[in-house]
Amino acid sequence: MVKSKHTREQIFDLLSAIPDPEIPVVSIREMGMLRDVFVTDQGYEIIITPTYTGCPAMGIIEADVKMTLEIAGVKPVKVSLVYDPAWTTDWMSDVAKEKLRKYGIAPPLHSSCNQDVFAHNIIQCPRCHSGDTVLLSRFGSTACKSLYKCNDCKEPFEYFKCHF
Numbered sequence: 001m002v003k004s005k006h007t008r009e010q011i012f013d014l015l016s017a018i019p020d021p022e023i024p025v026v027s028i029r030e031m032g033m034l035r036d037v038f039v040t041d042q043g044y045e046i047i048i049t050p051t052y053t054g055c056p057a058m059g060i061i062e063a064d065v066k067m068t069l070e071i072a073g074v075k076p077v078k079v080s081l082v083y084d085p086a087w088t089t090d091w092m093s094d095v096a097k098e099k100l101r102k103y104g105i106a107p108p109l110h111s112s113c114n115q116d117v118f119a120h121n122i123i124q125c126p127r128c129h130s131g132d133t134v135l136l137s138r139f140g141s142t143a144c145k146s147l148y149k150c151n152d153c154k155e156p157f158e159y160f161k162c163h164f
């Protein structure tokens with residue numbers, strides 16, 4: 001039987017260093033993907049909720065979690081992907097939203113959104129803060145983001161979509 005030596009807080013601290021594979025300026029913890037850590041006598045279980053179902057980054061995150069903990073001598077580790085409740089942009093910290101903006105991605109406007117966001121909401125340019133922006137494509141570099149263009153500074157930028 002394994003006697004777990006690390007505390008839940010230590011595991012959270014270790015995993016806080018893991019960046020989101022798609023947006024390396026924010027961590028998986030800041031994004032709200034790191035949901036929970038269970039420490040039992042049998043080992044460690046890490047609960048991860050993907051930002052989007054089918055996000056190609058999930059395999060990378062799982063591997064990063066396992067590698068980070070292995071290096072720290074934490075074992076055995078089980079990574080569980082939980083899809084219910086679904087990830088929402090509510091779980092993203094304000095720090096994460098600010099980091100997104102600095103990175104050039106407009107952070108999500110709402111937590112629970114709908115298609116109306118494309119029709120009625122003004123997505124602010126993360127560079128010059130102009131509200132004069134236009135949607136170019138609902139899908140940017142990944143399904144999680146939409147591609148916009150700013151009519152003021154003429155720069156394209158990505159908007160991190162809400163979950164729907």
Ligand SMILES: [Zn+2]
Nearest residue numbers: 125128150153
């Ligand atoms: Zn702009």
